[in-house]
Amino acid sequence: MQTLTKREKILLYVLLCIVVFAGGLFWMLLPALEKHNTLKAEYDTAQLELQSVKASMIDYGDLDKQLKETSEELKNIKNKYYEEMNKEDVDNLITSMTIEHGLTPVSLSIAEADQEDILSYTEYQLQQKKGSSSKSKDGKLKVYNVNLSVSGAITDVQTLVDDVRTTKSLKVSGITYSEEDDEKTTTITFKLFMI
Numbered sequence: 001m002q003t004l005t006k007r008e009k010i011l012l013y014v015l016l017c018i019v020v021f022a023g024g025l026f027w028m029l030l031p032a033l034e035k036h037n038t039l040k041a042e043y044d045t046a047q048l049e050l051q052s053v054k055a056s057m058i059d060y061g062d063l064d065k066q067l068k069e070t071s072e073e074l075k076n077i078k079n080k081y082y083e084e085m086n087k088e089d090v091d092n093l094i095t096s097m098t099i100e101h102g103l104t105p106v107s108l109s110i111a112e113a114d115q116e117d118i119l120s121y122t123e124y125q126l127q128q129k130k131g132s133s134s135k136s137k138d139g140k141l142k143v144y145n146v147n148l149s150v151s152g153a154i155t156d157v158q159t160l161v162d163d164v165r166t167t168k169s170l171k172v173s174g175i176t177y178s179e180e181d182d183e184k185t186t187t188i189t190f191k192l193f194m195i
Contacts (some may be wrong), residue, residue, distance in 0.1 A: 036193070041052070059089075061150050080137050081168060081194060082193065082195075084142060084195075085192070087144075093170075093192075094190065098148065101156050101157075102152060103150040103151070104150060104152055105149070107149040108149075109147045111145040111146070114143055115143075141193050141194065141195060142195075143192065144191070145173075145189070145191060146189070147187045147190075148187070149185055150186050150188070151183065151185055152184075152186075154177070157186045160188070170190055171193070172188060173188035
């Protein structure tokens with residue numbers, strides 16, 4: 001057998017080192033690579049679960065903002081209506097408005113407060129055409145029906161009616177004017193809505 005030259009020995013030695021290095025690398029790297037792939041799959045699964053949980057969670061960050069907006073809206077609605085009043089309070093309100101406008105109250109009748117449907121104008125028109133009393137989907141309000149007879153100048157009555165239009169929830173539902181002998185009487189029917 002021939003002996004190897006020095007150059008061949010060095011090449012074999014380098015080849016052996018490369019084989020040992022590559023074998024050790026694969027021997028150590030393959031298990032680590034498999035572990036990496038397993039952990040990567042678990043990480044991806046956890047990310048998907050996290051995204052699905054986040055998507056199904058209620059966003060409480062906007063809840064305070066929504067609560068404030070709803071409270072403001074309720075406050076604005078309440079400002080449009082009188083608080084619940086008894087008959088004496090209604091009497092004082094109507095009588096003081098009448099006297100402020102230079103009119104003399106002749107009679108005042110206040111019916112018991114009833115619950116009335118809240119109807120939009122179109123619902124009211126449809127109800128009037130059909131002649132039926134359909135139930136409102138919006139709810140009910142407590143309403144006093146007030147009949148006030150006053151004597152005084154018709155211009156004072158007109159200013160009273162104009163001022164009533166600007167009040168919270170006192171509305172004029174009818175006016176009749178009568179003139180007997182020298183007595184001029186105007187009967188105004190009000191609806192006082194309360195919340």
